Amino acid sequence: MLYGWNFDHYLSDAYGFMLQTYSIPFCKFCSFLNYFTAQVSAWLRVFICLDRYLSLSHRHKTWFSQSRNVLIIIIFIIIVFTIINFHFFLFACYYNENGTVNIQARHYQIYPLWDYINLGLYNCAPFIFMIVFNIGVIYHLIHLRQTSTIRKSRIQHRSISLTLVITTFLFLIMTIPATVCFGFFFSTADSFVLHLFDSILYTYHILSFPIYLITFKEFRQEVFLLIIPCK
Incomplete structure (x- = not known):
């Protein structure tokens, strides 16, 4: 994503x-x-939240526990959004009479229409699902704390769930402003403000690694094992 608008x-x-x-x-x-x-x-993050919710609400292994099924989900998401955005390859972009490239389509106005659609596909719908699943995660964490006698299990679930809650909150405050501004205020907003919000949006997508590294002990241990393998 860093090689996009930013x-x-x-x-x-x-x-x-x-x-x-x-x-x-x-x-x-x-x-x-x-x-x-x-x-x-965004939708991969939704399914991460769903996986966390299912792992807490169903103590036994779920369909998501198998790596083959996870790969199927990833491929499915990629295919779906390839189809949704494939119209860019078919209709978008043409040369103006003066030889410059026009990013619109000849037969319809892509922008700001697709910015409105993107607001729903990239921000609103994923955020709603993430909130719902995270509320479920918090509920089951509270229930787990009250009923489980295995302290290590409680700490492990709490650690990864805290990470997901943090990333969901950051998703809200770092991505929605840019999408809303480009969708509704592109022609009136100052270019500095637009670029600033865009930079914040792209920054969000590179924060996952440091956030997981700081807040998730098991992830941190695996990273250290990759960097400094045990002999």
């Missing part, structure tokens, strides 16, 4: 051009990638 902001200010308007192939691919990667990332 990179174009840099190229525009530093070199006076953007990849999205460099050529028709670049325009189609970048337009597709900017929405596809964000939506896939």
